[in-house]
Amino acid sequence: MSLQLSFSPHTLQFKFDARTSRGAISEHKVYFVKVWDTATPEVYGRGECAPLAGLSLDHRPDLEQKLRQVAELVNNQQVELSVDAELPQELGLQEWPALRFALETALLDLENGGKGLLYDNAFSRGEAGIPINGLVWMGDRDFMQQQIEQKLKDGYTCLKLKIGSLDFTTELELLQRIREVAGADRLTVRVDANGAFPPQEAFKKLERLAKYELHSIEQPIRQGQPKEMAQLCAYTPVPIALDEELIGVREPQAKEALLERIKPQYIILKPTLVGGLAASAEWIRMAEERRMGWWMTSALESNIGLNAIAQFTARYQITLPQGLGTGQLYHNNIPSPLQIRQGELWRGI
Structure with missing residues (x-):
């Protein structure tokens, strides 16, 4: 060959x-x-x-x-x-x-024949869907409220809100509105701060966020502050998921050292950012050995990248909604058999 x-x-x-x-x-x-x-x-x-x-x-x-x-x-x-x-x-x-x-x-x-079929599993065969979170993008209050209402109509049982750009009080008001519509027993809510909280303010903000019974918060403080992040993970009232923190950590010993030092409740894996599917599989193995939760997330790829990540994810026993719903963001995405139905990603045949 x-x-x-x-x-x-x-x-x-x-x-x-x-x-x-x-x-x-x-x-x-x-x-x-x-x-x-x-x-x-x-x-x-x-x-x-x-x-x-x-x-x-x-x-x-x-x-x-x-x-x-x-x-x-x-x-x-x-x-x-x-x-x-x-x-x-x-x-x-x-x-x-x-x-x-x-x-x-x-x-x-x-x-596997060059037809976009990377793995043989129930998802790739179109027999099962992958539960995903509905992503609510940052914007003014009306824009975010409009997205929230649409996601609920579309049948999502897990929402993820980007926070950190609006006034914090306004963001808490949005969370309050969500909880007035659906309690934690009906709707899982995640937030992603993308490192926006100053370390000295993070714990107080987490205490205020905890009122809304959140599933988790992604990267509350900027990556590269392992001491501060470890302290937050040890005492947080809201489970913490590492995201950007994993970027650039390549060697197995460095991955293990990071997980052992920070002890996050979850890790989030973006193959584009962490070095591919084999690297993601290594992170998953290490997290599971330490009884840490994980989920996969696309990193704004087109449907080509999303298709690969979704089929890889479906090789595992999925227990949490995944972050794989970005395929609808673009005017000029690549045609694909991927579809979202009632809060799940499906692959047509």
Whole structure:
């Protein structure tokens, strides 16, 4: 088998300015990676390299240069890719997690016939759905209230609110409105602060949030403050999920050290940010060994990346709603059999 590789850019256009505590984005430039065997060029696998500004290690000016270098190494047979082996060290992908994810998933796709079927499980066969949270984006109060009402109409039993950009009192009022509509027995509510809370204010804010019986809060303080985060996790009235904290932690010993020191209640895995599916599987194993909960989340990829993450997730016994509902954000997403029905992600055949 002699594999070839190509890539092409694609700029995804948001249907609205997607706001987080780090600012608003209206478009997302991604690269689609294609891998095929020269003997059967009509069969090819696709992957997606979709780094996020402000988060991804590989959101940098020389990304396209790196893609070109990888393609040249593969196409000139200087480095051999294989569908049934790990990515070669010679490609130098240690600092390129989104590119690792793209190559990993393209090879899986090719190995399984190149039709977007990466794994054989009930989800990929269209026999079962994956419960997901309905994402409520930051915005003014009316915009967020409108999203909340629509998500409830759409049948979601778990909502996730981005917080940290509005006045905190206003955000508490939104949570109060949600709880007036549905109590914790009917509706699970998660919040994501994206590191917006100053460490000295975080515990008091968590105490106020606890009134609304939240499932969890993602990354209440900025990553890279392990002492402060460990203290919060030890005494928090709201379970804490690490998200950005996992970015750039590659070696197994470093992963174990982080989990042992901070002892979070949950971890959240974005393959684009943590280095692909194999890296995510390693985090999951370590979390489960320590009886920490976890869930998978897409990182604003197109349907190509979302399809891969969802099929990977379905290999596990799913006990919590996953963060896999971002496919509807774009005007120009890639056509896909993925559908959302009553708060679950399904894959048509």
